[in-house]
Amino acid sequence: EVQLVESGGGLVQPGRSLRLSCSASGFIFDDYAMHWVRQAPGRGLEWLSSISWNSGSLGYADSVKGRFTISRDNGKASVYLDINSLTTDDTALYYCGKGLIRGDSGGYALEYWGQGTLVTVSS
């Protein structure tokens, strides 16, 4: 059974940094692209970033480029999202997702999602 478990969320002050983690199991992690998506309160889904199976291809939404950094550790079957200079606009539920297509740099779509980790940015 595929499982994705996000962690690292919580209450953070504006201007601080945060690292979100996503631990994966139930599939060959090394073979798939991984993504981060968020949903702010009352808003829709927003794609944030992706990393290919070998970390050779990274992608970022224009809205977060330069402030968010994605990385992965295939030995730990984990993907990470580093967020700098947090603002109240970053308050959201952050999901990690597994790409659908094995070996593709992006994976086409997100076949499996975690339950999300909540980030609240407030002073």
Next chain:
Amino acid sequence: EVLMTQSPGSVSVSPGERVTLSCRASQSIDTNLAWYQHKFGQAPRLLIYGASTRVTGVPARFTGGGSGTEFTLTIGSLQSADSAVYYCQHYNNGPARWTFGQGTKLEIK
């Protein structure tokens, strides 16, 4: 960045009926489109990719179509369990620059 626009914003339909949701891309995306179902308090569920390919386990009453800039998701024989927000999502080849539509809220009366 490709802009995805969904319509309508919300729709209310009776059980047993059929509904068609629309998604428009700001430029041609061939068939690089996926559809998701998102219920409150749950993770989103992938329904369709490649504009029309159903994911294993998705009922045949969910049908995706379109190419280029115009796409549709048709849901037949609507059930109360279909109440959710439906999102389209564009994907590209190479370094990912994906975008979601703003979603369509489907209510079953």
